[in-house]
Amino acid sequence: xxxxxxxxxxxxxxxxxxxxxxxxxxxxxxxxxxxxxxxxxxxxxxxxxxxxxxxxxxxxxxxxxxxxxxxxxxxxxxxxxxxxxxxxxxxxxxxxxxxxxxxxxxxxxxxxxxxxxxxxxxxxxxxxxxxxxxxxxxxxxxxxxxxxxxxxxxxxxxxxxxxxxxxxxxxxxxxxxxxxxxxxxxxxxxxxxxxxxxxxxxxxxxxxxxxxxxxxxxxxxxxxxxxxxxxxxxxxxxxxxxxxxxxxxxxxxxxxxxxxxxxxxxxxxxxxxxxxxxxxxxxxxxxxxxxxxxxxxxxxxxxxxxxxxxxxxxx
Amino acid sequence: xxxxxxxxxxxxxxxxxxxxxxxxxxxxxxxxxxxxxxxxxxxxxxxxxxxxxxxxxxxxxxxxxxxxxxxxxxxxxxxxxxxxxxxxxxxxxxxxxxxxxxxxxxxxxxxxxxxxxxxxxxxxxxxxxxxxxxxxxxxxxxxxxxxxxxxxxxxxxxxxxxxxxxxxxxxxxxxxxxxxxxxxxxxxxxxxxxxxxxxxxxxxxxxxxxxxxxxxxxxxxxxxxxxxxxxxxxxxxxxxxxxxxxxxxxxxxxxxxxxxxxxxxxxxxxxxxxxxxxxxxxxxxxxxxxxxxxxxxxxxxxxxxxxxxxxxxxx
Numbered sequence: 075x076x077x078x079x080x081x082x083x084x085x086x087x088x089x090x091x092x093x094x095x096x097x098x099x100x101x102x103x104x105x106x107x108x109x110x111x112x113x114x115x116x117x118x119x120x121x122x123x124x125x126x127x128x129x130x131x132x133x134x135x136x137x138x139x140x141x142x143x144x145x146x147x148x149x150x151x152x153x154x155x156x157x158x159x160x161x162x163x164x165x166x167x168x169x170x171x172x173x174x175x176x177x178x179x180x181x182x183x184x185x186x187x188x189x190x191x192x193x194x195x196x197x198x199x200x201x202x203x204x205x206x207x208x209x210x211x212x213x214x215x216x217x218x219x220x221x222x223x224x225x226x227x228x229x230x231x232x233x234x235x236x237x238x239x240x241x242x243x244x245x246x247x248x249x250x251x252x253x254x255x256x257x258x259x260x261x262x263x264x265x266x267x268x269x270x271x272x273x274x275x276x277x278x279x280x281x282x283x284x285x286x287x288x289x290x291x292x293x294x295x296x297x298x299x300x301x302x303x304x305x306x307x308x309x310x311x312x313x314x315x316x317x318x319x320x321x322x323x324x325x326x327x328x329x330x331x332x333x334x335x336x337x338x339x340x341x342x343x344x345x346x347x348x349x350x351x352x353x354x355x356x357x358x359x360x361x362x363x364x365x366x367x368x369x370x371x372x373x374x375x376x377x378x379x380x381x382x383x384x385x386x387x388x389x
Numbered sequence: 390x391x392x393x394x395x396x397x398x399x400x401x402x403x404x405x406x407x408x409x410x411x412x413x414x415x416x417x418x419x420x421x422x423x424x425x426x427x428x429x430x431x432x433x434x435x436x437x438x439x440x441x442x443x444x445x446x447x448x449x450x451x452x453x454x455x456x457x458x459x460x461x462x463x464x465x466x467x468x469x470x471x472x473x474x475x476x477x478x479x480x481x482x483x484x485x486x487x488x489x490x491x492x493x494x495x496x497x498x499x500x501x502x503x504x505x506x507x508x509x510x511x512x513x514x515x516x517x518x519x520x521x522x523x524x525x526x527x528x529x530x531x532x533x534x535x536x537x538x539x540x541x542x543x544x545x546x547x548x549x550x551x552x553x554x555x556x557x558x559x560x561x562x563x564x565x566x567x568x569x570x571x572x573x574x575x576x577x578x579x580x581x582x583x584x585x586x587x588x589x590x591x592x593x594x595x596x597x598x599x600x601x602x603x604x605x606x607x608x609x610x611x612x613x614x615x616x617x618x619x620x621x622x623x624x625x626x627x628x629x630x631x632x633x634x635x636x637x638x639x640x641x642x643x644x645x646x647x648x649x650x651x652x653x654x655x656x657x658x659x660x661x662x663x664x665x666x667x668x669x670x671x672x673x674x675x676x677x678x679x680x681x682x683x684x685x686x687x688x689x690x691x692x693x694x695x696x697x698x699x700x701x702x703x704x
C-alpha cells in the first residue's frame with residue numbers, strides 16, 4: 075500500500091480535509107470554506123487545490139497516495155453517483171468521473187454520504203472501534219443516520235439508506251413536517267424537534283414551574299442543560315424524545331441488527347441524560363434477539379468524517 | 390467454475406434439495422423428511438446422503454461440484470455460526486466446521502437464514518431478477534423477512550437482520566405476543582394475526598353482515614377469499630393489515646432503501662387484494678426519496694430457497 079491517503083468531508087459551509095498515513099496516523103487536518111456559488115462548481119477544484127497545496131508543502135506526489143475518500147451532504151448511490159446535494163447546489167453527477175477528469179493522478183477514489191462516512195470513522199477510530207457494524211444517528215437541526223452493516227457502508231438503491239429522520243412515528247399527527255408528511259421522527263427527536271416539543275409543553279402547562287420558562291430565547295441546548303441540572307419538565311422532554319427514538323431504532327435493528335448504536339450531532343453533547351432514555355426505550359421495545367445492542371455517544375465529533383473517508387480508501 | 394452446485398433448504402418438516410448446473414439451470418429438485426430427533430443430529434448427514442445419492446446416480450464427484458449452499462430456519466451469523474434453530478432442536482454450532490468434518494470434499498460451503506436464501510433466490514431467478522437489492526416479507530404462521538442490500542445478504546451481528554415480525558406497531562397494545570412483548574407486527578399482519586383480527590372484528594360488530602360469519606372454522610385463507618369476492622369487512626381487514634405492514638416497511642426502507650419489496654408466504658396467494666393495500670400504505674408514509682420502491686408478489690414459492698442457496702455459492 076502507498077504511504078498516504080486523504081479524507082475530504084464536504085459540508086455546506088466548510089470542506090474538512092485530513093492527510094493520513096495509510097497506517098491510520100492523522101498527519102494534518104484543516105479546513106477551507108465551501109464556495110457553493112456557480113452551481114457548486116468550485117467545490118471539487120477547491121478541495122483538490124487544498125490537497126495539492128498540502129502535497130507541495132510536504133513533497134508528496136500522487137504516485138505516493140493510495141487514494142482519496144470523500145463524504146458529501148446528500149444521497150450517493152453505490153456507483154458514486156450523487157443524486158443531488160441541495161446545500162452544495164449540485165444536481166446529479168458521477169463523482170468518480172468528475173474527479174477522474176479533474177485529477178487523473180488519483181489512484182483510488184471513494185465517495186459516500188457524509189453521515190455514512192462519519193459512521194465508518196467511528197467504527198475505525200472512535201466509539202465503535204471494537205465493532206464490525208454500527209448505526210450512527212446524528213441529532214442536530216435535522217436527523218442524520220449512517221448504516222454500516224456486516225462491515226460495509228449501506229448506500230441503498232437511491233442512496234437513501236439511513237434516511238430515518240422522516241420515518242412516521244405518529245400516524246395521527248396533524249403537524250406537517252417540512253418534507254410534506256406528518257409525524258416524522260425529526261419533528262420530535264432532532265434539536266429542532268426537541269425545541270418544538272419544549273415550547274408546546276410550556277404552552278400546555280402554563281402553571282408548571284420549570285427553569286425553561288425563564289429563558290428569553292429557549293434553545294435545545296438549554297433544555298438539555300436544564301435536564302442535567304434536574305429540571306423535571308426538561309427531563310420529561312428528554313424521556314419523550316428517548317421513547318420515540320429508541321423505539322424507532324428497534325425498527326432499524328429489525329432490519330440490519332447492528333452491533334452498536336451511536337448517538338452523535340450537536341444534541342449528543344447532552345451526554346447520558348439524552349443517551350439513557352434512548353437506550354431504555356430501545357430495550358423496552360426490542361425483540362430479544364437484539365435487545366442487548368450496545369449504545370454509546372459518538373467520540374470523534376467533526377473529525378469522524380475525514381477518518382471515515384480515509385478508511386473507505388483503505389478498505 | 391466447476392459444473393455443478395447444490396442448494397439445500399432445511400425446514401422443520403422437510404429438507405428441499407436442488408441440483409443445478411453453475412450456469413443456473415435446475416437439473417433436479419427433490420425433498421426428504423427432516424429428522425429432528427436426537428438433537429437434530431441427523432439433519433446434516435441426511436442432507437449429505439441425499440446429495441451423495443444424486444451424485445452417484447448421475448456419476449458426479451465432489452471434484453465437479455463448485456459448492457453447497459444451505460438455508461436454515463434460524464439466525465445465522467456472517468461467519469456461518471447458527472445460534473439456535475428451535476425447529477431442528479439445534480443449539481449453537483459452526484455449520485461450516487460441521488460440514489467440513491462430515492464431507493471434506495465440499496469445495497465451497499455457504500449458509501444463511503432460510504428467508505434470506507429465499508430472498509436471494511427471488512433476486513436471481515424470481516420476481517426481483519431485475520434488481521440488485523430487495524427485501525422479502527413472508528406472511529405465514531409468523532412473519533419472516535430477508536434483506537439483500539447493495540447485492541449482499543444482510544446477516545446482522547446476532548444473525549437477526551430482517552427480524553421485523555416483532556417490531557412494535559402499537560405501543561398502546563395490551564395483547565401479549567408469544568415473544569413476551571406487546572403490539573408486534575406479527576400479531577396483525579401474519580396469517581395468524583389476520584385471523585385474530587378477523588375474529589375480533591366479528592365479535593365487535595355482531596350485527597354486520599359478512600360472508601366471514603358463515604364459516605364454521607374461520608381461516609386466514611377464507612378472509613382473503615372473501616376479500617377477493619368483495620366482502621366489505623374482509624376488504625377492511627386486508628386494508629388494516631396493509632396499513633400496518635406498509636407503514637412498517639417504510640422503516641425498513643429508511644434503513645436499507647431496497648430496490649423492491651416482495652411479499653411471499655402462504656398469505657401472499659391472496660394476490661393483489663393483499664399487495665395493493667400494503668403498497669398504498671407504504672406510499673402514504675414513505676419519505677419521498679424512496680416512495681416509488683417497487684412492490685411485487687414472490688414468484689418462486691417453495692423453490693426460492695434452493696435457488697438462493699445455490700446462488701450464494703455462485704456469488
